[in-house]
Amino acid sequence: MKLHALTDEQYLSWERDGFLVMENFLTAEEIKKYDDGLDSVVKLWKERGSYNSEHAQLANVDQVSAIIEYDDLFVELMEHPRMMKTLRDLLGDAFVMIDNDGLLKYPQQKAHTSWHRDTGNDLYVNGTRIPFMVKVFYFLADVPYDGGCLSFLPGSHKMRNDQLPKVGEPEDMPGHVRMNVKAGTAVAFHGSTYHSALNNFSSRTRRSVIYNYAPMFLRTWPGYEPSEALQAKASTRMRQMLLGMLPWMSDPKAFEE
Ligand SMILES: O=C(O)CCC(=O)C(=O)O
Numbered sequence: 452m453k454l455h456a457l458t459d460e461q462y463l464s465w466e467r468d469g470f471l472v473m474e475n476f477l478t479a480e481e482i483k484k485y486d487d488g489l490d491s492v493v494k495l496w497k498e499r500g501s502y503n504s505e506h507a508q509l510a511n512v513d514q515v516s517a518i519i520e521y522d523d524l525f526v527e528l529m530e531h532p533r534m535m536k537t538l539r540d541l542l543g544d545a546f547v548m549i550d551n552d553g554l555l556k557y558p559q560q561k562a563h564t565s566w567h568r569d570t571g572n573d574l575y576v577n578g579t580r581i582p583f584m585v586k587v588f589y590f591l592a593d594v595p596y597d598g599g600c601l602s603f604l605p606g607s608h609k610m611r612n613d614q615l616p617k618v619g620e621p622e623d624m625p626g627h628v629r630m631n632v633k634a635g636t637a638v639a640f641h642g643s644t645y646h647s648a649l650n651n652f653s654s655r656t657r658r659s660v661i662y663n664y665a666p667m668f669l670r671t672w673p674g675y676e677p678s679e680a681l682q683a684k685a686s687t688r689m690r691q692m693l694l695g696m697l698p699w700m701s702d703p704k705a706f707e708e
C-alpha cells in the first residue's frame with residue numbers, strides 16, 4: 452500500500468491500536484493562532500447564547516458545535532495539508548467532514564462521556580474493512596495525566612460490542628491509554644475504537660478542537676451541515692470535497708492544490 456503521509460510503523464500501529472498519536476503536529480505558531488482563535492470563538496458563541504445543535508450536547512464542557520462557522524481559521528485547520536494526506540492513508544482518496552467542535556473542559560469537572568464507541572457499524576469497500584469515521588483531535592494546551600484525558604482501549608476497534616468491558620468510573624477501564632499529551636499533538640481514532648473522556652481532577656483546562664471525517668458517501672451529521680455562506684466561499688476542490696459538495700467517489704486532484 453502506498454502511504455502519503457504516514458510511515459509504515461505509524462500505519463501498523465493504527466491498524467493494531469485503532470488510534471494514532473502525532474506529536475508536534477502543529478507548530479508553536481499554529482498552536483498560538485488556533486488557541487487564541489478558540490478563545491475568541493468561545494466568547495462569540497457565549498454572546499450568541501451558547502447555542503449547540505441538539506445532537507451535540509455534551510455535559511460539563513463548553514462545546515462550540517460547528518466551530519468552522521465562527522471563524523475561517525477553523526476552516527483552515529479542517530483542511531490542514533498534512534492531516535489531509537494522513538486521512539488519505541486512513542480513509543482513501545475521497546472523504547467528507549461530518550462534524551466539528553471546539554471543546555473546553557474546565558478544571559475539576561466530571562468526565563463528559565462514559566466509555567463508548569462512536570459507531571458500532573462496520574464498513575467494507577471492495578472486501579476491505581474501512582473506518583466508518585476517523586475523528587481527529589488537536590490539543591492546543593498540554594493535558595496533564597489527570598486533566599480529563601481522552602482515553603482509548605487499544606485494539607478495541609476489532610472487538611465485538613459484547614466484548615467491551617463496563618466500568619463504574621471511567622478511570623477504572625483496564626488497559627486504557629490516556630492522551631496526556633503536549634500542546635500541538637494531533638490524535639486520530641477509528642470510529643469503532645472504545646474511548647472515553649476522563650474526569651478533570653487537575654487545575655488546567657483541556658483545550659481541543661475536533662474534526663470528524665468519513666468516506667464520501669456518508670452525510671454530514673444533523674446540525675453540522677455547512678452554511679450556504681461557507682459553501683459559496685469554497686473555491687478549492689479540497690474544501691468542496693470536505694464540505695460534501697463534490698459527487699466524486701475518488702478525487703486525487705483534490706490533494707494537488
Ligand atoms: O472529549 C473527549 O475526551 C471524548 C469525546 C468523545 O467521545 C468524542 O469526541 O467522540
Ligand SMILES: [Fe+2]
Binds near residue numbers: 564567568569646
Ligand atoms: Fe466519542
